[in-house]
Amino acid sequence: xxxxxxxxxxxxxxxxxxxxxxxxxxxxxxxxxxxxxxxxxxxxxxxxxxxxxxxxxxxxxxxxxxxxxxxxxxxxxxxxxxxxxxxxxxxxxxxxxxxxxxxxxxxxxxxxxxxxxxxxxxxxxxxxxxxxxxxxxxxxxxxxxxxxxxxxxxxxxxxxxxxxxxxxxxxxxxxxxxxxxxxxxxxxxxxxxxxxxxxxxxxxxxxxxxxxxxxxxxxxxxxxxxxxxxxxxxxxxxxxxxxxxxxxxxxxxxxxxxxxxxxxxxxxxxxxxxxxxxxxxxxxxxxxxxxxxxxxxxxxxxxxxxxxxxxxxxxxxxxxxxxxxxxxxxxxxxxxxxxxxxxxxxxxxxxxxxxxxxxxxxxxxxxxxxxxxxxxxxxxxxxxxxxxxxxxxxxxxxxxxxxxxxxxxxxxxxxxxxxxxxxxxxxxxxxxxxxxxxxxxxxxxxxxxxxxxxxxxxxxxxxxxxxxxxxxxxxxxxxxxxxxxxxxxxxxxxxxxxxxxxxxxxxxxxxxxxxxxxxxxxxxxxxxxxxxxxxxxxxxxxxxxxxxxxxxxxxxxx
Amino acid sequence: xxxxxxxxxxxxxxxxxxxxxxxxxxxxxxxxxxxxxxxxxxxxxxxxxxxxxxxxxxxxxxxxxxxxxxxxxxxxxxxxxxxxxxxxxxxxxxxxxxxxxxxxxxxxxxxxxxxxxxxxxxxxxxxxxxxxxxxxxxxxxxxxxxxxxxxxxxxxxxxxxxxxxxxxxxxxxxxxxxxxxxxxxxxxxxxxxxxxxxxxxxxxxxxxxxxxxxxxxxxxxxxxxxxxxxxxxxxxxxxxxxxxxxxxxxxxxxxxxxxxxxxxxxxxxxxxxxxxxxxxxxxxxxxxxxxxxxxxxxxxxxxxxxxxxxxxxxxxxxxxxxxxxxxxxxxxx
Numbered sequence: 001x002x003x004x005x006x007x008x009x010x011x012x013x014x015x016x017x018x019x020x021x022x023x024x025x026x027x028x029x030x031x032x033x034x035x036x037x038x039x040x041x042x043x044x045x046x047x048x049x050x051x052x053x054x055x056x057x058x059x060x061x062x063x064x065x066x067x068x069x070x071x072x073x074x075x076x077x078x079x080x081x082x083x084x085x086x087x088x089x090x091x092x093x094x095x096x097x098x099x100x101x102x103x104x105x106x107x108x109x110x111x112x113x114x115x116x117x118x119x120x121x122x123x124x125x126x127x128x129x130x131x132x133x134x135x136x137x138x139x140x141x142x143x144x145x146x147x148x149x150x151x152x153x154x155x156x157x158x159x160x161x162x163x164x165x166x167x168x169x170x171x172x173x174x175x176x177x178x179x180x181x182x183x184x185x186x187x188x189x190x191x192x193x194x195x196x197x198x199x200x201x202x203x204x205x206x207x208x209x210x211x212x213x214x215x216x217x218x219x220x221x222x223x224x225x226x227x228x229x230x231x232x233x234x235x236x237x238x239x240x241x242x243x244x245x246x247x248x249x250x251x252x253x254x255x256x257x258x259x260x261x262x263x264x265x266x267x268x269x270x271x272x273x274x275x276x277x278x279x280x281x282x283x284x285x286x287x288x289x290x291x292x293x294x295x296x297x298x299x300x301x302x303x304x305x306x307x308x309x310x311x312x313x314x315x316x317x318x319x320x321x322x323x324x325x326x327x328x329x330x331x332x333x334x335x336x337x338x339x340x341x342x343x344x345x346x347x348x349x350x351x352x353x354x355x356x357x358x359x360x361x362x363x364x365x366x367x368x369x370x371x372x373x374x375x376x377x378x379x380x381x382x383x384x385x386x387x388x389x390x391x392x393x394x395x396x397x398x399x400x401x402x403x404x405x406x407x408x409x410x411x412x413x414x415x416x417x418x419x420x421x422x423x424x425x426x427x428x429x430x431x432x433x434x435x436x437x438x439x440x441x442x443x444x445x446x447x448x449x450x451x452x453x454x455x456x457x458x459x460x461x462x463x464x465x466x467x468x469x470x471x472x473x474x475x476x477x478x479x480x481x482x483x484x485x486x487x488x489x490x491x492x493x494x495x496x497x498x499x500x501x502x503x504x505x506x507x508x509x510x511x512x513x514x515x516x517x518x519x520x521x522x523x524x525x526x527x528x529x530x531x532x533x534x535x536x537x538x539x540x541x542x543x544x545x546x547x548x549x550x551x552x553x554x555x556x557x558x
Numbered sequence: 559x560x561x562x563x564x565x566x567x568x569x570x571x572x573x574x575x576x577x578x579x580x581x582x583x584x585x586x587x588x589x590x591x592x593x594x595x596x597x598x599x600x601x602x603x604x605x606x607x608x609x610x611x612x613x614x615x616x617x618x619x620x621x622x623x624x625x626x627x628x629x630x631x632x633x634x635x636x637x638x639x640x641x642x643x644x645x646x647x648x649x650x651x652x653x654x655x656x657x658x659x660x661x662x663x664x665x666x667x668x669x670x671x672x673x674x675x676x677x678x679x680x681x682x683x684x685x686x687x688x689x690x691x692x693x694x695x696x697x698x699x700x701x702x703x704x705x706x707x708x709x710x711x712x713x714x715x716x717x718x719x720x721x722x723x724x725x726x727x728x729x730x731x732x733x734x735x736x737x738x739x740x741x742x743x744x745x746x747x748x749x750x751x752x753x754x755x756x757x758x759x760x761x762x763x764x765x766x767x768x769x770x771x772x773x774x775x776x777x778x779x780x781x782x783x784x785x786x787x788x789x790x791x792x793x794x795x796x797x798x799x800x801x802x803x804x805x806x807x808x809x810x811x812x813x814x815x816x817x818x819x820x821x822x823x824x825x826x827x828x829x830x831x832x833x834x835x836x837x838x839x840x841x842x843x844x845x846x847x848x849x850x851x852x853x854x855x856x857x858x859x860x861x862x863x864x865x866x867x868x869x870x871x872x873x874x875x876x877x878x879x880x881x882x883x884x885x886x887x888x889x890x891x
Binding site: 192194195196198199200202203211212213239272287289290291292294295297298299300301326327336338339340342343346347351355356386 | 593595596599630631634663664665666692695696697698722723726727729730731732734752753754756757759760762763764771772774775778779783800801802830831833834835864865869872
């Protein structure tokens, strides 16, 4: 039984007949290369699900520099296969080798604690120049510090980061402006494994969030001495109805209200989203409903999953996308000149393509280097749906769905580009996590997808045409990536905005470098950074097609 | 296997007593996957299919099967059957109207035509204008929706629904002053509709009235999620089958004061699926309201033994202490 059917018929025939015929070229510009680079394949014996809810929600994958060799490595949060005795499993650190393949770091990597994995957050918590890891589980989460060479040590207890709720997405960000990364953990529900749920036709089915109370999210303040303090209550990050309204699945930390302070957006499953607006002095207020991002345009709650942030309409203000369940739309909220976001889902064209999909991981990227932000979404049902054509004949037949790639036609109008998406849209899986980053170092954004069967797909981007240009910007503060910083580039007479976001999507973490497609511009005039502490700096222009490092304090203060 | 055996037996009985043509007709009738579906739901579906196979040119028979699919959420099959019913009986507003409802969530573009045809025969029915207006807003034809929503507001001056939809539509366009007119009118008509308060929170924030925005935002948090209005033209009148449908029917009976019949439906639902929490909770609350609180408490305790959830514990504590259930309690599982 395979959850994923990744090979087109011609390629299957090739496998069956043996290597006696040349491989047929695959159509499309995102080509799956993970299998040949050492990433875990779909398990053909992946067993039937058991309706144990955590087995259908996991999806953690992170792209980051782990071992100091300058390329992107990968961490994969996993679940024990269903239908086996309830257990735990080791999460895996994959180190990228010089030839582009990935090697399981094994016990030497130090990710030794087993868990029922869900998601992760990645960031340099001690400002020592390397990335640390926070892994969420159904059960106790684990925090690892990095020695700079890709060897991790469990520091959960010493850091005081003890969270035993069912954690999903998490994100690091400096919410109090003290120079150290704080941590927000979205927790899901208080699950009862004994609870049996049925679908509307009375068949056994995975439970939905409404069968349980929400689990409270946690905000942890980084004390700067290797420890964290739980400040959830004193920060006001609590909900009035005994936590009943928090079913956290997605989280992003950046300034969404343009007041110079880092806000926290939380996507909640079947409940209103929260936009925790930073009031200063460590206090937050939820303004999600009033700012138009809490509910859909009809004022109703929906199943909110993953979150993407980017400027899709070119007004230099960050917009939000939240992925959703089938029969609901992936919601696109555009920032406006008023404090209220505009629900632009229908007008954007996205609404035409998502009613029959359940979206989880998502991200904005300029995949063709034409200068605007396109969109990738990975899908997979949580409840039975009519099988899509080509679905494998297994337990998961009614859960697998193709992923989707949308091209921004300008002005936040999107078009589904299945042919261009190639393997990314052709493969069928129950997908959850999506991480974005320039994995192969060629200046464009590649995609890594995590699936329910513990397989990973790496889709190499071969799209940007010759003659198009790009820029990667690494923004640094206090000796680490300035997570949440907003960077605008002036090139060819046009200004574009992109963000240094690791924690976003669903249960995943992205390459924190900011990527710009510059179209035909072989150079750029200037860069401007809105740093997480609210200050702005301008940096001089230069040539395109390279990675630029910007350090806070070295630019011209605005 | 039990399901399969029942299906085979039912099919055999209808095939055995009919001509081959009847069997062929039966086979061509839309049929969703019924594996693991409750036996009484399967039986109800098969009975409606057999009735249709016996009279395949009957619009009512197609409509009855469509209704059966609609109440059990087999929406694609419901839409197919309603389409056939409408072909056979083009004068009825019922088939296109219900077809619209079976399509509105999955395929709203395809719901427009059926709603439009139904509306031509239901010009004075407020909810037909609301349904048509809502589906137009959903597919991005909001400008066309405005006239229908305004007409709905005129036709049913007690309802705040149409004005709320209009208000939220204007909010989505950034037309906050226009939105305010509709939302305040909606609020004057119905002050417990969560969407109205949500819209007002956004309008007041945009207009710089932060305190009013905060107040409406807070109120919205205390209100249960609105469900669709009861619409008799969109609600098939069928003998219920399955715990979910029986629970829904029992609640309707309760609202009509038919407590004994409601109790019967809850119990039948629980007999078919002892783990159906909403059936258990509904029955327990009904018993408590009927002066049989101890029986209700016992019922919830039995449920806790089957599945211990935080919600179930909370509901039990509330029933024991005689306080009202929380808005979150009465939700679909």
